[in-house]
Amino acid sequence: MAQVTQLIHDYLRHNKKFPHVYCAGCGHGIVLGSLIRSVHGLGYAKDDIVLVAGIGCSGRMAVYVDFNTVHTTHGRALTFATGIKMANPALKVIVVMGDGDAMSIGGNHLIHAARRNIGLTVLVLNNNIYGMTGGQYSPTSPEGTVSATSPFGQLERAFDIVDMAVASGASYVARGTVLHATMLDGLISAALEKPGFNLVEILTPCHTQYGRKNNFKTVVDMYQWYKKNTVKLENYQKMADVDRSGLTPIGVFRDEGRIGLEVRYAQLRNKLQEQGTCQSSTN
Protein backbone atom coordinates (compact mmCIF):
# COMPACT_ATOMS: atom_id res chain seq x y z
CA MET A 1 0.00 0.00 0.00
CA ALA A 2 2.90 2.29 -0.53
CA GLN A 3 0.71 3.28 -3.44
CA VAL A 4 -1.19 5.61 -1.11
CA THR A 5 1.85 7.71 -0.29
CA GLN A 6 3.22 7.34 -3.80
CA LEU A 7 -0.06 8.53 -5.25
CA ILE A 8 -0.09 11.63 -3.08
CA HIS A 9 3.46 12.47 -4.07
CA ASP A 10 2.36 12.21 -7.70
CA TYR A 11 -0.15 15.02 -7.18
CA LEU A 12 2.12 17.38 -5.25
CA ARG A 13 4.14 20.23 -6.69
CA HIS A 14 7.56 19.10 -5.68
CA ASN A 15 9.19 22.40 -6.56
CA LYS A 16 7.38 23.96 -3.60
CA LYS A 17 9.03 23.83 -0.25
CA PHE A 18 8.38 20.53 1.49
CA PRO A 19 7.56 19.36 4.11
CA HIS A 20 4.60 21.67 3.96
CA VAL A 21 4.09 24.71 6.15
CA TYR A 22 1.44 23.21 8.44
CA CYS A 23 2.31 22.65 12.07
CA ALA A 24 3.07 19.17 13.38
CA GLY A 25 -0.16 17.20 13.61
CA CYS A 26 -2.29 19.76 11.75
CA GLY A 27 -5.15 17.96 10.06
CA HIS A 28 -4.97 20.05 6.90
CA GLY A 29 -2.39 17.64 5.49
CA ILE A 30 -4.78 14.73 6.05
CA VAL A 31 -7.53 16.64 4.22
CA LEU A 32 -5.13 17.27 1.34
CA GLY A 33 -4.34 13.55 1.17
CA SER A 34 -8.02 12.66 1.32
CA LEU A 35 -8.85 15.13 -1.46
CA ILE A 36 -6.12 13.68 -3.66
CA ARG A 37 -7.28 10.11 -3.05
CA SER A 38 -10.87 11.08 -3.84
CA VAL A 39 -9.97 12.89 -7.06
CA HIS A 40 -7.78 10.00 -8.15
CA GLY A 41 -10.37 7.40 -7.21
CA LEU A 42 -12.98 9.12 -9.38
CA GLY A 43 -10.56 9.28 -12.29
CA TYR A 44 -10.57 13.03 -12.91
CA ALA A 45 -7.66 14.43 -14.88
CA LYS A 46 -5.57 17.02 -13.05
CA ASP A 47 -6.42 19.66 -15.65
CA ASP A 48 -10.16 19.16 -15.17
CA ILE A 49 -9.96 20.22 -11.54
CA VAL A 50 -9.84 23.80 -10.32
CA LEU A 51 -8.92 24.23 -6.68
CA VAL A 52 -9.92 27.63 -5.34
CA ALA A 53 -8.69 28.55 -1.88
CA GLY A 54 -9.17 31.57 0.30
CA ILE A 55 -6.83 33.01 2.89
CA GLY A 56 -5.60 31.23 5.97
CA CYS A 57 -3.85 27.97 6.66
CA SER A 58 -6.31 26.21 4.36
CA GLY A 59 -5.36 28.62 1.56
CA ARG A 60 -1.93 27.07 1.45
CA MET A 61 -3.45 23.88 0.12
CA ALA A 62 -3.82 25.40 -3.33
CA VAL A 63 -0.09 26.00 -3.46
CA TYR A 64 0.96 22.42 -2.90
CA VAL A 65 -1.32 20.44 -5.17
CA ASP A 66 -0.89 20.13 -8.91
CA PHE A 67 -4.39 21.01 -10.17
CA ASN A 68 -5.42 24.31 -11.70
CA THR A 69 -5.26 26.42 -8.58
CA VAL A 70 -6.38 29.90 -7.57
CA HIS A 71 -5.31 31.45 -4.29
CA THR A 72 -7.84 34.19 -3.79
CA THR A 73 -8.57 37.00 -1.37
CA HIS A 74 -9.95 36.50 2.10
CA GLY A 75 -13.50 35.16 2.12
CA ARG A 76 -13.96 35.57 -1.62
CA ALA A 77 -13.02 32.07 -2.75
CA LEU A 78 -16.68 31.29 -3.52
CA THR A 79 -17.07 34.36 -5.72
CA PHE A 80 -14.04 33.43 -7.82
CA ALA A 81 -15.29 29.84 -7.98
CA THR A 82 -18.77 30.99 -9.07
CA GLY A 83 -17.20 32.92 -11.93
CA ILE A 84 -15.05 29.97 -13.01
CA LYS A 85 -17.99 27.55 -12.91
CA MET A 86 -20.32 29.81 -14.87
CA ALA A 87 -17.64 30.55 -17.47
CA ASN A 88 -16.70 26.91 -17.97
CA PRO A 89 -19.19 24.45 -16.44
CA ALA A 90 -17.12 21.50 -17.67
CA LEU A 91 -14.52 22.16 -14.97
CA LYS A 92 -14.83 20.52 -11.59
CA VAL A 93 -14.45 23.39 -9.15
CA ILE A 94 -13.39 22.62 -5.58
CA VAL A 95 -13.35 25.40 -2.99
CA VAL A 96 -11.23 25.03 0.12
CA MET A 97 -12.03 27.48 2.91
CA GLY A 98 -11.28 27.79 6.56
CA ASP A 99 -13.94 28.40 9.17
CA GLY A 100 -13.10 32.10 9.43
CA ASP A 101 -12.99 32.39 5.66
CA ALA A 102 -16.32 30.65 5.17
CA MET A 103 -18.38 31.85 8.10
CA SER A 104 -17.25 35.37 8.92
CA ILE A 105 -15.84 37.45 6.07
CA GLY A 106 -17.19 35.07 3.45
CA GLY A 107 -20.41 34.19 5.27
CA ASN A 108 -22.68 36.04 2.92
CA HIS A 109 -21.06 34.48 -0.11
CA LEU A 110 -21.54 31.04 1.39
CA ILE A 111 -25.26 31.39 2.04
CA HIS A 112 -25.91 32.86 -1.40
CA ALA A 113 -23.81 30.28 -3.22
CA ALA A 114 -25.79 27.61 -1.36
CA ARG A 115 -29.06 29.35 -2.14
CA ARG A 116 -28.20 29.50 -5.84
CA ASN A 117 -27.19 25.84 -5.72
CA ILE A 118 -24.30 26.43 -8.08
CA GLY A 119 -22.27 23.31 -8.86
CA LEU A 120 -19.32 23.66 -6.51
CA THR A 121 -17.71 21.29 -4.07
CA VAL A 122 -16.90 23.23 -0.92
CA LEU A 123 -14.62 21.89 1.79
CA VAL A 124 -14.79 23.96 4.97
CA LEU A 125 -11.85 23.11 7.18
CA ASN A 126 -13.13 23.91 10.65
CA ASN A 127 -10.40 24.23 13.24
CA ASN A 128 -12.38 26.55 15.54
CA ILE A 129 -9.80 29.34 15.45
CA TYR A 130 -8.04 31.86 13.22
CA GLY A 131 -4.80 29.90 13.20
CA MET A 132 -2.55 31.78 10.80
CA THR A 133 -3.22 35.28 12.10
CA GLY A 134 -2.39 34.55 15.70
CA GLY A 135 -5.19 32.60 17.33
CA GLN A 136 -8.14 34.99 17.51
CA TYR A 137 -11.46 33.28 18.19
CA SER A 138 -13.55 32.60 15.14
CA PRO A 139 -17.31 32.31 14.55
CA THR A 140 -17.06 28.57 15.11
CA SER A 141 -15.07 28.66 18.36
CA PRO A 142 -17.21 26.93 20.97
CA GLU A 143 -18.49 28.98 23.90
CA GLY A 144 -15.83 29.28 26.57
CA THR A 145 -12.88 28.95 24.17
CA VAL A 146 -9.71 30.51 25.48
CA SER A 147 -7.90 32.27 22.66
CA ALA A 148 -5.60 35.22 22.01
CA THR A 149 -8.59 37.58 21.92
CA SER A 150 -10.61 35.85 24.63
CA PRO A 151 -8.18 35.07 27.45
CA PHE A 152 -11.03 34.49 29.93
CA GLY A 153 -13.18 32.40 27.61
CA GLN A 154 -15.33 33.74 24.83
CA LEU A 155 -19.01 34.37 25.45
CA GLU A 156 -20.51 34.04 21.99
CA ARG A 157 -22.39 31.10 20.65
CA ALA A 158 -20.72 29.26 17.76
CA PHE A 159 -22.05 28.86 14.26
CA ASP A 160 -22.99 25.37 13.13
CA ILE A 161 -21.70 25.22 9.57
CA VAL A 162 -23.84 22.22 8.64
CA ASP A 163 -27.06 23.81 9.92
CA MET A 164 -26.18 27.00 8.10
CA ALA A 165 -25.62 25.21 4.79
CA VAL A 166 -28.79 23.13 5.13
CA ALA A 167 -30.84 26.21 5.96
CA SER A 168 -29.34 28.09 3.01
CA GLY A 169 -30.40 25.42 0.54
CA ALA A 170 -27.26 23.44 -0.27
CA SER A 171 -27.88 20.24 -2.19
CA TYR A 172 -25.45 17.97 -0.33
CA VAL A 173 -24.21 18.68 3.19
CA ALA A 174 -21.94 16.42 5.23
CA ARG A 175 -19.58 16.60 8.16
CA GLY A 176 -16.47 14.52 8.72
CA THR A 177 -13.30 14.64 10.77
CA VAL A 178 -9.69 14.08 9.84
CA LEU A 179 -9.53 11.17 12.26
CA HIS A 180 -12.16 9.29 10.26
CA ALA A 181 -10.08 9.46 7.10
CA THR A 182 -11.71 6.59 5.20
CA MET A 183 -15.15 8.06 5.86
CA LEU A 184 -13.82 11.46 4.80
CA ASP A 185 -12.66 9.97 1.48
CA GLY A 186 -16.21 8.76 0.92
CA LEU A 187 -17.78 12.11 1.82
CA ILE A 188 -15.45 14.07 -0.45
CA SER A 189 -15.93 11.59 -3.29
CA ALA A 190 -19.72 11.89 -2.95
CA ALA A 191 -19.48 15.69 -2.82
CA LEU A 192 -17.38 15.68 -6.00
CA GLU A 193 -19.78 13.50 -7.92
CA LYS A 194 -23.12 14.99 -6.99
CA PRO A 195 -24.66 17.93 -8.84
CA GLY A 196 -25.35 21.28 -7.23
CA PHE A 197 -23.77 22.95 -4.24
CA ASN A 198 -22.04 20.32 -2.11
CA LEU A 199 -20.51 21.25 1.21
CA VAL A 200 -18.39 19.08 3.50
CA GLU A 201 -17.44 20.46 6.89
CA ILE A 202 -14.23 18.86 8.07
CA LEU A 203 -13.25 19.06 11.72
CA THR A 204 -9.50 19.43 11.88
CA PRO A 205 -7.39 20.16 14.95
CA CYS A 206 -5.27 23.27 15.44
CA HIS A 207 -3.06 22.45 18.38
CA THR A 208 -0.73 25.41 18.05
CA GLN A 209 -3.38 28.11 18.46
CA TYR A 210 -6.44 26.32 19.85
CA GLY A 211 -5.38 23.10 21.57
CA ARG A 212 -2.60 24.46 23.74
CA LYS A 213 -4.87 27.09 25.28
CA ASN A 214 -7.78 24.72 25.78
CA ASN A 215 -6.33 21.88 27.85
CA PHE A 216 -5.11 19.64 25.07
CA LYS A 217 -1.60 18.74 26.12
CA THR A 218 -0.54 17.25 22.79
CA VAL A 219 -2.01 17.22 19.32
CA VAL A 220 -2.75 13.52 19.75
CA ASP A 221 -5.13 14.48 22.58
CA MET A 222 -7.16 16.45 20.05
CA TYR A 223 -7.46 13.41 17.80
CA GLN A 224 -8.49 11.35 20.83
CA TRP A 225 -11.09 14.01 21.59
CA TYR A 226 -12.54 13.59 18.10
CA LYS A 227 -12.60 9.85 18.64
CA LYS A 228 -14.57 10.19 21.89
CA ASN A 229 -16.84 13.09 21.01
CA THR A 230 -18.01 12.40 17.48
CA VAL A 231 -20.73 9.92 16.65
CA LYS A 232 -22.22 8.80 13.36
CA LEU A 233 -25.42 10.58 12.47
CA GLU A 234 -27.47 7.36 12.34
CA ASN A 235 -26.50 6.57 15.91
CA TYR A 236 -26.87 10.17 17.02
CA GLN A 237 -30.47 10.25 15.85
CA LYS A 238 -31.28 7.18 17.93
CA MET A 239 -29.83 8.69 21.10
CA ALA A 240 -31.86 10.37 23.81
CA ASP A 241 -31.35 14.11 24.22
CA VAL A 242 -29.52 13.71 27.51
CA ASP A 243 -26.88 11.46 25.93
CA ARG A 244 -26.25 13.86 23.09
CA SER A 245 -24.65 16.65 25.09
CA GLY A 246 -21.13 17.39 23.96
CA LEU A 247 -21.32 15.00 21.02
CA THR A 248 -20.93 16.07 17.42
CA PRO A 249 -22.73 14.05 14.74
CA ILE A 250 -20.79 13.19 11.59
CA GLY A 251 -22.20 11.88 8.35
CA VAL A 252 -24.42 13.04 5.52
CA PHE A 253 -27.03 15.58 6.64
CA ARG A 254 -28.66 16.32 3.34
CA ASP A 255 -28.49 14.62 -0.03
CA GLU A 256 -30.98 16.01 -2.51
CA GLY A 257 -28.99 15.80 -5.72
CA ARG A 258 -30.63 18.90 -7.23
CA ILE A 259 -29.13 20.06 -10.52
CA GLY A 260 -26.88 23.06 -10.32
CA LEU A 261 -27.46 26.64 -11.45
CA GLU A 262 -24.95 26.36 -14.31
CA VAL A 263 -26.95 23.48 -15.84
CA ARG A 264 -30.25 25.31 -15.53
CA TYR A 265 -28.65 28.41 -16.99
CA ALA A 266 -27.45 26.42 -20.02
CA GLN A 267 -30.92 24.89 -20.41
CA LEU A 268 -32.54 28.33 -20.37
CA ARG A 269 -30.04 29.66 -22.91
CA ASN A 270 -30.64 26.74 -25.27
CA LYS A 271 -34.38 27.11 -24.93
CA LEU A 272 -34.28 30.81 -25.73
CA GLN A 273 -31.96 30.24 -28.67
CA GLU A 274 -34.36 27.65 -30.09
CA GLN A 275 -37.21 30.09 -29.74
CA GLY A 276 -35.14 32.74 -31.46
CA THR A 277 -35.75 35.24 -28.70
CA CYS A 278 -32.08 35.85 -28.23
CA GLN A 279 -29.14 35.75 -30.57
CA SER A 280 -26.55 33.02 -30.30
CA SER A 281 -23.13 34.20 -29.29
CA THR A 282 -21.73 32.96 -32.61
CA ASN A 283 -23.86 35.42 -34.61
Next chain:
Amino acid sequence: MSKKKGQAKVTIYQDWCKGCGICAAFCPAGVFAMRSDGKSHVVRESECVNCGFCELHCPDFAVSVTPRETSRRKTDGLFDPRAEVPESPCSSDPGPEEHVGTPNREEDHGHKKA
Protein backbone atom coordinates in the same frame (compact mmCIF):
# COMPACT_ATOMS: atom_id res chain seq x y z
CA MET B 1 -9.24 -8.82 6.62
CA SER B 2 -6.90 -11.12 8.34
CA LYS B 3 -4.72 -9.53 10.95
CA LYS B 4 -1.51 -11.40 10.24
CA LYS B 5 1.67 -9.86 11.48
CA GLY B 6 4.72 -9.07 9.43
CA GLN B 7 2.79 -8.32 6.28
CA ALA B 8 4.36 -5.07 5.35
CA LYS B 9 7.48 -3.00 5.17
CA VAL B 10 7.09 0.37 6.88
CA THR B 11 9.21 3.33 5.84
CA ILE B 12 9.34 6.84 7.28
CA TYR B 13 10.78 9.74 5.30
CA GLN B 14 12.65 11.28 8.19
CA ASP B 15 13.09 14.59 6.40
CA TRP B 16 9.34 15.06 6.07
CA CYS B 17 8.35 13.79 9.51
CA LYS B 18 7.45 16.58 11.94
CA GLY B 19 7.06 14.30 14.92
CA CYS B 20 3.38 14.90 15.66
CA GLY B 21 3.10 11.39 17.10
CA ILE B 22 -0.20 10.42 15.46
CA CYS B 23 1.26 7.22 13.99
CA ALA B 24 2.82 6.21 17.30
CA ALA B 25 -0.34 6.97 19.28
CA PHE B 26 -2.86 5.22 17.04
CA CYS B 27 -0.91 2.28 15.54
CA PRO B 28 -2.75 -0.84 16.74
CA ALA B 29 0.45 -2.88 16.67
CA GLY B 30 2.87 -0.41 18.26
CA VAL B 31 5.13 -0.30 15.23
CA PHE B 32 6.29 3.27 15.80
CA ALA B 33 8.10 4.99 18.64
CA MET B 34 8.99 8.63 19.15
CA ARG B 35 12.67 9.16 19.83
CA SER B 36 14.68 12.01 21.26
CA ASP B 37 15.28 13.51 17.82
CA GLY B 38 11.59 14.42 17.87
CA LYS B 39 10.67 12.11 15.03
CA SER B 40 8.87 8.85 14.66
CA HIS B 41 10.88 5.69 14.08
CA VAL B 42 9.91 2.20 13.00
CA VAL B 43 10.79 -0.04 15.92
CA ARG B 44 8.64 -3.16 15.56
CA GLU B 45 8.03 -3.62 11.86
CA SER B 46 7.36 -7.34 12.31
CA GLU B 47 4.19 -6.51 14.27
CA CYS B 48 2.63 -4.49 11.41
CA VAL B 49 -0.80 -5.81 10.41
CA ASN B 50 -0.97 -3.63 7.29
CA CYS B 51 -4.11 -1.77 8.39
CA GLY B 52 -3.02 1.40 6.63
CA PHE B 53 -4.01 3.83 9.40
CA CYS B 54 -0.62 5.53 9.47
CA GLU B 55 -0.54 6.14 5.73
CA LEU B 56 -4.00 7.69 5.71
CA HIS B 57 -3.40 9.81 8.80
CA CYS B 58 0.14 11.08 8.39
CA PRO B 59 -0.41 14.80 7.73
CA ASP B 60 3.03 15.10 6.18
CA PHE B 61 2.84 12.11 3.81
CA ALA B 62 5.94 10.75 5.51
CA VAL B 63 4.87 7.15 6.16
CA SER B 64 4.76 4.50 3.50
CA VAL B 65 3.61 0.93 4.04
CA THR B 66 4.54 -1.60 1.37
CA PRO B 67 2.71 -4.91 1.67
CA ARG B 68 4.78 -8.03 1.25
CA GLU B 69 1.88 -9.91 -0.33
CA THR B 70 -1.40 -9.00 -1.95
CA SER B 71 -3.48 -7.19 0.62
CA ARG B 72 -7.18 -6.66 0.90
CA ARG B 73 -8.07 -3.23 2.17
CA LYS B 74 -11.04 -0.97 1.84
CA THR B 75 -8.95 1.54 -0.07
CA ASP B 76 -7.52 -0.92 -2.57
CA GLY B 77 -10.23 -0.24 -5.13
CA LEU B 78 -9.14 3.38 -5.32
CA PHE B 79 -5.96 2.52 -7.08
CA ASP B 80 -7.19 0.25 -9.83
CA PRO B 81 -6.72 2.75 -12.68
CA ARG B 82 -2.98 2.73 -12.22
CA ALA B 83 -2.50 -0.67 -10.68
CA GLU B 84 -1.12 -2.09 -13.89
CA VAL B 85 1.50 0.58 -14.35
CA PRO B 86 4.68 -1.19 -13.29
CA GLU B 87 6.71 1.95 -12.81
CA SER B 88 5.73 4.21 -9.98
CA PRO B 89 4.50 7.65 -11.07
CA CYS B 90 7.18 9.51 -9.19
CA SER B 91 10.10 7.35 -10.22
CA SER B 92 11.04 9.62 -13.07
CA ASP B 93 10.71 12.69 -10.88
CA PRO B 94 13.25 13.44 -8.25
CA GLY B 95 12.08 11.80 -5.05
CA PRO B 96 10.83 13.78 -2.11
CA GLU B 97 14.10 13.37 -0.25
CA GLU B 98 16.05 15.22 -2.89
CA HIS B 99 13.90 18.30 -2.51
CA VAL B 100 14.26 18.55 1.20
CA GLY B 101 16.54 21.33 2.25
CA THR B 102 16.61 22.86 -1.20
CA PRO B 103 13.69 25.26 -1.08
CA ASN B 104 13.16 26.99 -4.35
CA ARG B 105 12.54 30.42 -2.97
CA GLU B 106 12.18 32.12 -6.33
CA GLU B 107 9.28 29.87 -7.22
CA ASP B 108 7.65 30.23 -3.87
CA HIS B 109 6.32 33.66 -4.84
CA GLY B 110 6.26 35.06 -1.38
CA HIS B 111 4.06 32.32 0.02
CA LYS B 112 6.68 31.54 2.55
CA LYS B 113 5.28 32.05 5.99
CA ALA B 114 6.65 35.09 7.68
